[in-house]
Amino acid sequence: GQNIDQPTEMTATEGAIVQINCTYQTSGFNGLFWYQQHAGEAPTFLSYNVLDGLEEKGRFSSFLSRSKGYSYLLLKELQMKDSASYLCAVKDSNYQLIWGAGTKLIIKP
Amino acid sequence: DAMVIQNPRYQVTQFGKPVTLSCSQTLNHNVMYWYQQKSSQAPKLLFHYYDKDFNNEADTPDNFQSRRPNTSFCFLDIRSPGLGDAAMYLCATSREAGATDTQYFGPGTRLTVL
Numbered sequence: 001g002q003n004i005d006q007p008t009e010m011t012a013t014e015g016a017i018v019q020i021n022c023t024y025q026t027s028g029f030n031g032l033f034w035y036q037q038h039a040g041e042a043p044t045f046l047s048y049n050v051l052d053g054l055e056e057k058g059r060f061s062s063f064l065s066r067s068k069g070y071s072y073l074l075l076k077e078l079q080m081k082d083s084a085s086y087l088c089a090v091k092d093s094n095y096q097l098i099w100g101a102g103t104k105l106i107i108k109p
Numbered sequence: 110d111a112m113v114i115q116n117p118r119y120q121v122t123q124f125g126k127p128v129t130l131s132c133s134q135t136l137n138h139n140v141m142y143w144y145q146q147k148s149s150q151a152p153k154l155l156f157h158y159y160d161k162d163f164n165n166e167a168d169t170p171d172n173f174q175s176r177r178p179n180t181s182f183c184f185l186d187i188r189s190p191g192l193g194d195a196a197m198y199l200c201a202t203s204r205e206a207g208a209t210d211t212q213y214f215g216p217g218t219r220l221t222v223l
Contacts, residue, residue, distance in 0.1 A: 004151075030208035042199055042214035043152070050208065087151070095206050099151035 002026045004100035006088050011106045012078055020073045020086050020103045028093025034062050034073045035087045037102065043087055046073070075105075083107045112136070113215035115200050121221045122190050130185040130218045132200030138213075140206050141183040143175060144199040146217075152199055158183060159206055187220075195222045 003025045012018040024032070031050040035043035049055055049064035049071060061074040073086055085102035092098055113134045122128040132141065140159050144152040155169045158177045172194070174186040187194055197219050201212040 008149075033211065040197075040217075040219070042217045045211050045213065048209065048211060091208055095208060095210075096154070097212065099153075101149065101151045104149070 002092060002098045004088055004090060004098055006086075006100040006103045008101070009104045009106065011108060012075075014078055014080060014107055014109050016078050017074065017076050018078060018105065020075070020088075020105065022071045022073070022088030022100060024069050024071070024088070024090045024098070024100075026090045026092045026098050029066060030091035030093070030095055032062075032064055032071050033089045033091070033097070034060075034071075035089065037085045037087060039084070046086075078107050080107050080109070113200060113202055113213055115198075115215035115218050117218060118216060119219050119221070121223065122187075123223050124191065125189045128187050128190055128220070130187075130198050130200075130220070132183045132185070132215055133181050134200075134202045134215075135181070136202055136204070136213065137180065138202035138204050139180075140203045140210070141177060142201040142203075142212060143173075143183070143185050144201065145194075146197045146199055155185070157206075190220070190222045192222050195220055 005023045034046040037043040047062040054063045059076045064071045085104045087102040088100040089097045142157040143155045146152040156165045177183045197217045199217045200215040203210040203212045
């Protein structure tokens with residue numbers, strides 16, 4: 001079967017750095033997406049990785065290792081508004097998005 | 110601004126009473142998706158349209174139907190809602206269905222079944 005694993009919940013402090021991990025086992029790989037979802041709202045696109053390495057976009061960076069089936073989302077200079085769920089999703093060989101259940105990130109002052 | 114719009118944002122229906130949720134997009138994307146998402150769970154794909162071609166997920170109950178009368182609009186019909194159908198329903202679009210095509214989501218409709 002296809003599987004995406006993320007921690008259920010993480011807590012971090014305002015101004016700090018947090019890394020949210022995602023491991024995957026899918027039928028084929030056509031890229032990995034990270035989305036942010038605030039409570040009661042729709043997911044919004046953060047990043048896309050298809051090649052190994054780090055993609056940096058402002059305070060957010062995303063890393064991919066295809067050989068390890070592993071990605072992480074790195075959030076720097078955390079702000080209270082970063083409190084949200086972060087969903088990892090992989091496009092499989094049929095270009096279907098396989099979703100993780102999301103990591104709920106709680107930011108404390 | 111180009112966007113994905115869902116109406117209504119909140120819908121309350123009674124057990125067994127048919128309900129229709131709507132989605133429209135101004136992005137002129139070819140692909141439209143309907144997802145069901147329950148609290149703290151991953152979004153679950155119900156079906157998607159590539160242009161007029163309808164693709165149903167194997168485990169989507171027959172109770173759920175969809176229509177896409179034109180490029181801009183897509184509807185989700187729940188014929189006989191049960192208590193287990195209470196969820197957030199998310200509409201998404203993508204330009205194409207390829208590897209790099211990102212899905213963009215509407216704000217969602219939260220369905221309550223009494």
